[in-house]
Amino acid sequence: MKFFSEVNLPTSNYKLDYSSQILLLGSCFATHIHDQLSYYQFQAKANPFGVLFHPKAILKTIELAAGYRQDFELIEHDGLHHSFLAHSSLSASTQDEVIHQLETSTEVLRQALQHSTLIFISLGTAWYYSRQINSAFVANCHKIPSKEFAKHLSSVAELKQDLTKIVRLVNKLNPESKLVFTVSPVKHLKDGLVENSRSKAHLIAAVHEFIDESEHDLMYFPSYELLVDELRDYRFYKPDLAHPSLSAVKFIWEKFKSVYIDQSTLEVMNQVEAIQKGLHHKAFNPQSEAHQKFMANLEVKISQLKQKFPHMNFINS
Incomplete structure (x- = not known):
């Protein structure tokens, strides 16, 4: 008797080895996979602009790296200078310092995109915020009062447009790179469980439709399905009930190894x-x-x- 359903893993002709250059972008789940790769001494880089959850946030940093965007969209709040394109880990007490960090991150990302043999992109949410003052998309609100932002849920069509632009730019910078997309299993509980489910559903539908319709050799790795549908139980989450536990990360990592190594x-x-x-x-x-x-x-x-x-x-x- 079977007590759980197993997720069917993809097959891949592309395999990682110790000459591979690996770039991981997106949600905090990309960081989990990066930590495993680093432990085993692979050549891997993750999130030069910090953790980013929405596909458009990832796209905007790639546009910076490709030279299609020049404005870092800076703002000062509560004694710190921030960029609406980056995670708060790049924030600083002076504007010059934050600009220096952003310029460094842009160059690191540019080099990584140009030389990576595998690019792993983890999509975290379809929800995003825009500024009330000008409707501009923001990757991170930096704890600025919520009244200054409006919340939106990207449609499947909008997400596919973002993914299309990401792949187009990546292929322009590095046509030989392989791209793997995944949907992060991390629950965005602050949005609410129903809203989290809507978000993940949009991401899953968008990435599969996009891969099915794309002329490029793109791959999907089922991180979300491995935790939510195969492991399922809350004992595989951290005490916050949102992030995967170490044992869950190790389980998903073993599945990743079986496909790509x-x-x-x-x-x-x-x-x-x-x-x-x-x-x-x-x-x-x-x-x-x-x-x-x-x-x-x-x-x-x-x-x-x-x-x-x-x-x-x-x-x-």
């Missing part, structure tokens, strides 16, 4: 994991001869891997 790369990942566990092992007696031999052996393994993969950078190595 081949056996030879998995063997190297096993070596990396053994080193990571060794480096983070807390010795009962760090000065003992046994532990010193253990650490010396670990250094040899690190050196051997670095000879093959110079980009690897282990903590304590």
Whole structure:
């Protein structure tokens, strides 16, 4: 007897290896996957403009990187300078500092888009805010009073337009890159559960219609479905009941590996994991001869891997 339904995973001829350049954009779920890739020493970058939830927010930063947009849309509030195009992690106490960070992020994103072999885009919500004063879209409200914004739900057609522009720009910058879209399983409880469901439904419909109609070789990875339909239970969420727990992230990561990573790369990942566990092992007696031999052996393994993969950078190595 089966007690749960399994999500059918996609097949992919494209596989990641340690020469791959990986860019992850979008919601905080992209950060979760980036953390796993970084742990295993892949060459990965995530969200130069911070976490962004709506496809249009992702699009606007790509437009900056592609040179199609010059205005950072700055505003000062409560002693800090912010950009309506970026996450508050890029905010600063002076306008010059925030502009410097935004210019740096623009260049980092431009380089990553031009050189990435895989671009993973996690879509978080179809809800967005616009400024009351000029109806301009904002990626982040930066805790500015809500009366200054209007809330909207993007239609499936509007979302498809954003996705079309994203893919067009990415292909102009880097026609060889592979794109993987996913819908984040993180629940936006502040919107309300009904509103969250409406949002996710719009995203899922939009991304599937877009991929089905696109002439480009695009992929969909079912992160949302793996948590909501396969794991299902609240024990797979953090105490906030919105974000996936570590065990849920690990479960989805294992599914990601099964689709996008081949056996030879998995063997190297096993070596990396053994080193990571060794480096983070807390010795009962760090000065003992046994532990010193253990650490010396670990250094040899690190050196051997670095000879093959110079980009690897282990903590304590």
